[in-house]
Amino acid sequence: MPKKRQQHFRSIKPSAPASPALASTSNSSDQASTSKSVNDLLAHLRRSSAGPSASRVSTPNTTPSVPPAIREILQIPETPAPAPRRRARTRFDASGRRLPAGPPPPRSWVSAAHDRDAGRGGRARSARLSLPGAERNSPPLPSAHFPAKGSLIDLVLRNVAADWEFQRVYNQYHLYYIPDHLKSALIRLVGILNDRGVSLSDLKLILLPPKDGYDDEALDEEAAMSHGVTCLDLSGSLGRSVKLKEVADLLFPARRDVVSEEPEDSWDAAAETSPSPPRVLLPSLTHLSLALDPQNPSGGSWKQLIALSSRASGITHLSLAYWPDPCLTPRARNSTVASPQGRNIPYGGTNHYSHSLDDDWSEALLVLRMLHRNLYALEFLDLTGCGSWFQALMAESGHDYVDWAGNWGKITELRLYTGWKLEEDAPMSEQVAYGETLEAAARVEKHIRAMRAGKGRFIHVERDRL
DSSP states (O other), rough: OOOOOOOOOOOOOSSSSSSHHHHHHHOOOOHHHHHHHHHHHHHHHHHHHSSSSSSSOOOOSSSSOHHHHHHHHHHHOOOOOOOOOOOOOOOOOOTSSSSOOSSSOOOHHHHHHHHHHHHHHHHHHHHTSSSSTTTTTTTOOOOOOOOOSSSSHHHHHHHHHTTTTHHHHHHHTTGGSHHHHHHHHHHHHHHHHSSOOOHHHHHHHHSSSSSSSTTTGGGGGGGOOTTTEEEEEEEETTTBBHHHHHHHHSSSSSOOOOSSSSOSSHHHHHHHHHHHOOSSSTTOEEEEOOOTTTTTGGGGOOOHHHHTTTTTTTOOEETTTTOOOOOOOOGGGGEEEOTTTSEEESSSSSOOOTTTOOOOHHHHHHHHHHHHHOOOTOEEEEETTOGGGGGTTOOOOTTEETTTTTTTTTOOOEOOSSSSSOTTTHHHHHHHHHHHHHHHHHHHHHHHHHHHHTSSSSOOOOOOOO
């Protein structure tokens, strides 16, 4: 049989010492270095590195502490103190926002992005600001939830609104499933950044579930309600792409139940066939912006607004920027009817000279009285660009007047901006009209504070200063 091969292993020893300190000890006596334990060698290394001439290294101190008297007897050097911990430096930008962790981007990247936006997006940005109902003419309502300008969500929503003609077709079955707190911002951006504004079909795509997933009866039930939508901003779209009556019919849809004309056999059968109250599409609606396009302010209908306010009494923030004079029959302002005595009598309650020459605000006060009776929960009111009828806010005609201490006593913020900027080379007529508007806004503020006189809440009036 073959013999088994026996393997002889040699003991592996380091050919060179681990440190200069070990080199000195190995040269002096090799036998002494091999007899020392590992702990002794480590202790020797710590003592040699902790000398006054050696550089301090931040290593964890594992040796036990020794009293000072014993340290002097044994001639043990003092243990070096641990290096202070370096704190992370938090960086902030010019506006106070916290920057992300990591080094800042190179200047070449920032300058290139700025030049690209200024070159390619400069004309597009200026064109968007010149659109009817731009953001500078209709600021968002206060305390309404909108993403921070420049944030990721804001950029995504702006891109979707700018490319709305494609998104409304390609994603028509997915727009309803956007979170409720983002639907308000999307509706506002579509009305501002889109050339034609937001239409009734756009509102249905965002607020109503797709018909392929729900039947027609489910649209009027709990499944079609958007409880999380508290703000509906139609700035610049009202009267241009959507009518106020269409919005009212969408928010308050009528039930399709048919009442049988034949008498029922029992009360239970009659209760099942009787129509139930109409459902509300946005039951949590508190913010409503009906700001008109300053270049086309003829889309506001006071008659439809009063009809809508009777069913939406829970609104707390309302914007009526650039609305015309309160009038129920605006088309009949220049119409007259011949009387039997041969005189021409105005067809409506307000004619062309009622406000300028006759100082007659009776119809305007009647409209405002019906409005503030319905909207008794208002806390914010925006009347930017309504300087032509600021006088109606403090006028009185018999029993008709605006009750700032009663029905509208909860209003704490009122906007009375002129809505247009006076140029330096403007004609004298525009300068006079601008000055009269500023004076009227100041008189309205004094009138409201005098009427309340400690009865209502303190009101803050935002207006252009003289």
